[in-house]
Amino acid sequence: MKIHSILFSAAGALLAYAVISTPASAAETRKNVLFIAVDDLRPELGCYGNPIIKSPNIDRLAKSGVVFENAFCQQAVCSPSRSSLLTGTRPDTTKVWDLVTHFRKAIPDIVTLPEHFKANGYFTQSMGKIYHHGLDDPQSWSVPSTFPKANFGGGGKKEKNRGPAFLATNDADNALHDGQLADMAVAALGGMKEKNQPFFLAVGFIRPHLPFISPKKYWDLYDPAKIPLAANPFRPKDAPGYSIVSGGEIRSYEGVPKDQHFPDDYARQAKHGYYAAVSYVDAQIGRVIDELDRLGLRESTVIILWGDHGWKLGEHDAWAKHSNVENDTHVPLLVSVPGSPSVGKRSPALVEFVDIYPTLSDLAGLPKPKGTEGFSFKPLLDDPAKAWKLAAFSQYPRTPAGKNLMGYTMRTERYRLTTWVNKGDVKTVDAVELYDHQTDPQENTNIAGDPANKELVAKLTAQWRAGWKAAMPK
Incomplete structure (x- = not known):
């Protein structure tokens, strides 16, 4: 922490320390943050107008906050998107355009979103996928990041191959990754309540990322015949051929058709798997929010839920993210703030992931973060229809x-x-x-x-x- 040059004296130094080290009385007035990330979740939710998908818990969250109808990520793939959101800077600043580069290579001294909260008296904790796999940022957190024992694909056994792209299992919810993560988050919230310190708890769910694996009961929520296929299973007319890739990732799983175009019956099964995975992760998110309520922490906690980018479910004849089209860059973003006058409202304003860092800082009453390339949308939480960004x-x-x-x-x-x-x-x-x-x-x-x-x-x-x-x- 840099102390302003005017603070030369010991008394000045003590004053600076007092400002930074938040006393208990001030800490009690600061809002906690429950920071929920969902991998590969596009705005395919009831609160975004989908009448078929079953997402009652996220929809319930939407009714307690503001739904941002036009939120966009900075690059439609995991690490670049998350790096931009968590640093408040754009990919050309982070130099993260792939899944192997850490942002600290280009911006070693950047203060991340959770690190900013940590420096201002918050207890910051990460569990699950917040930064991309293998690219965590330890200095962002008060304690080391933790992860479920279940692997990314399914249960606890080590994967020898990628297996099927989608699967209905007979497992209990918490035999799979996101159910275990919900257990971890519930336990962590109990510990947070005992601390005399505001918290920033980041919980990163992996479904509906491939493979679309979830317990059978979530598949049974849907009649496959009623799941509509993409209305535009073709490439954009007169667009460059390289603008969209068909989906190399999904084709690395067993049994996936190798042809670019999926037959209708397979496309419907795959979309059914995605929908079931959304309903599964929705149930786990509901468990975490219910525990927040049970502990009496809801009225002192800002909840933000975001999906790191969109995903094409057959649109433009593709099953992937990895492009600049609306299906990939358009993301779900919900923010619930205790005492907000805009409960259950919707905002048509254009907002970006780089705006989340300054917004949460603003809501928590923290100093404005330095070097960010976004803009706090806190005014939209008071007036969702307010004129906003041009692009x-x-x-x-x-x-x-x-x-x-x-x-x-x-x-x-x-x-x-x-x-x-x-x-x-x-x-x-x-x-x-x-x-x-x-x-x-x-x-x-x-x-x-x-x-x-x-x-x-x-x-x-x-x-x-x-x-x-x-x-x-x-």
Whole structure:
């Protein structure tokens, strides 16, 4: 911690220490934070308008807070997205565009979101998948991160291969990863109640990430015949061929068709598996929130739930994330704040994952974090309809035919503009995509090449080049 140069005296030093080390009386007034991450969860929930999926616990949370209808991640794959959210900086700052690079290689002195809370008197604890696998940040936490004993795919036995992409099991909930994680979180909350210290508890669930494994009772919630297939199982017209990948990850599992297009019967089984996995993780989230209520901590705890990116369930003939399209960059984001005047409200405002760090700091009354590249959306929790950002920004790298490209995408209220540029020279444009969400919400037709849209493309390109700072709320 740096102490301002004016504090030369010992008395000044003591004053600085007193400000940072929060006394018990002040700590009691600070809101706790329950920080719930859900892997590969797209906005496929009842509270986002899906009438078929069964997500009663997340929907209950939505009724106690604000649902952000237009939240976007910074890159639609696990580590880049989480690195941006937890540092409050964008992928070109973290230099994390893959699943192996740690953000501290590029920004070694960054103070992360949980680290900021820790430095301001909070007890910070992580369990499950918060940072990406193998890329934890120990200095973010007051105690070492913990993980369920069950493996990522299924139960406690070591996996010899990846097995099926989806499976209904006869296991109890807590024989699988997320049920064990819920047990851990419930136990941790009991310990938090005994501490005379505000807490930041991060709980990272892995479903509905592949493989879509969950107990059979969650599969039985659905009639497969009523699960609709994607309405657009085809690539966007006139888009560059590399803009979307079909899904290499899912094809590494047993029994998955090797052809790009899944037969309808297999596609429906896979989507059924995803829905069942959502219902399974919803039940585990409900257990954690119920324990928060039982312990009398709900009225002193901010709850935030987010999915790290979207996922294509057959849209654009793909079963994956890994792109700049709406299905992948659009994410669920729910925030419940005790005493908020906007309980059960919805916000159409454009918000980004980099905004979460300054927002939670704002809600907790912490000093404004330094070096973040987002903007606190706390005002939207008071007035969800308030005019807000002009655009949200995401990106994804590609290497087609030996090219080294970065696709930068900008989402405004009406349009999505994606510009594919040389990674070493952003002035060298390889391709442009433009989608009008007023007439084409599924992003099925790239209209950037239409001569009638020449001026529009130029205008939006100028807005994109002006960058995220120019899109901030006025």
